[in-house]
Amino acid sequence: MKPLPIRLRLSLWYFAVFSCAGLVLCVASWFLLRQSLKTIALYEMGERIDDVRNILNAQPPDATLDTLRKQFSDYTTRDDGKWLQILDQNGNWLFRSERMQAIQSTLPLLRQSPNQNQIVEFKYSTPRHSGRSGLALTRTISAHGRLYTVRTGFSQTTALVLLQMFARDLILLAPGLLLLAAIPGYWMSRKALSPIAELAQRARQISTESLDVRLPVSETRDEIYHLSETLNKMLDRIESGVRSIRDFTANAAHELRTPIALIRAEVEVALFSPRSTNEYRESCVNVQKETVRMTGLIESLLMLARTDAGVEPLRFNIVDAAHLVRQVGNKWNASMSQTDLDFRTEVSDLPMSVLCDPLSIQRLLNILLENARRYTPAGGSVTLRATSVNGSVLLEVCDTGIGIPEECLSRIFERFYRADQVRSRELGGSGLGLAIAKWIADQHKATFTVESQIGVGSRFAASIERVATTSLDRDAELATTSL
């Protein structure tokens, strides 16, 4: 079933809660009124019994039964007397109204018992009406040291009629009141939701072309304020995400255009004019160089795309960092000496087990070493170092190269950022290496720092937390690091 709109649901809830509250109030009022009427009746009957006691006390203590009977005889002429019975402690009637005698059978037998205080509901009939209801109060009183049992009654007819009328009025009024309550309920829910409708209206205007538009934020710090604030922050994130995707696409296209243009030019020159075998060979070498560069660029782009999508797989193992660093150093020896660089690998003898993805850490070191080789002039030196410092393993790549200007240091980890545009392009850089290295360091919760001075050199360092290993683990490490 399709869920109802919030406005309608709110109105229905309001209506339901109001109806329940109204119903409880009506029922409670009815019961309270009934209770009050009963209390009034009991109070009046209590007063009547007090009158009887006063009359008895007003007589001399030695008054005879007949004298006492005489005192109560005029009760027959008063309305109160219709509902009165007085019995003395010897079982003699002082007074017994006709009506009380008529209903005698519906009431418990009146008999002497001290401290009596009994309330009984009974049914009675009059010559014109039958099935009426009454309330009887029986109490033991004492006068001049003698006990008397007095029973008096009270018709509940008026009270019942009043209660019936009250209930009827409530039933008649209730639908009208509920309807009256439903209208403001609907109006209130409409009013409460109108800011949301306004937000929705504004949100409809936001598209990828107008991501700078923001939702209105209300002055009052209410729920709508928090909603618009949250949505605006979300829009900030979407805008910066879309902007970085756009920049990334534009930069990637720009980076790919250069090698493709070079390949095309090289091939066109080779095709349009007849050339010697050596010249063709030279063209092929140039084309191959550009395709290698392009392949590297595409690989970096793909890796960054995978990291953005969260699908770049990392396989963490406990690894001996010393062993891993030595392996990386060995691979770079030849390439460094070809470019006339003094390359050293320094690894301390302390234990250096780390939990890492060995292939990624290798990649990180390769990026740093590639940069060191690229930006260090011939005759300079490059050092790859692994040391154990304060419970961490510090991996460093230091060079005596051209250095990085201080104002560029904070930006070199951005995608496609190059401190030296021309040199980086000439030397085959893409501006993506350090962005990938930073991502790898972050995945290992490693602190990644750079220090550099123009004309003196640079030092990149990644500090990874060390883990304690047993001799058994060490065998496993060596197995995993034999890459």
Ligand code: ADP
């Ligand atoms: P690139 O492929 O251009 O080297 P990176 O992301 O690896 O891209 O590096 C970003 C920029 O940082 C480089 O263009 C370069 O200007 C600077 N850089 C990185 N490493 C070094 C270094 N060891 N010496 C001097 N400059 C460096």
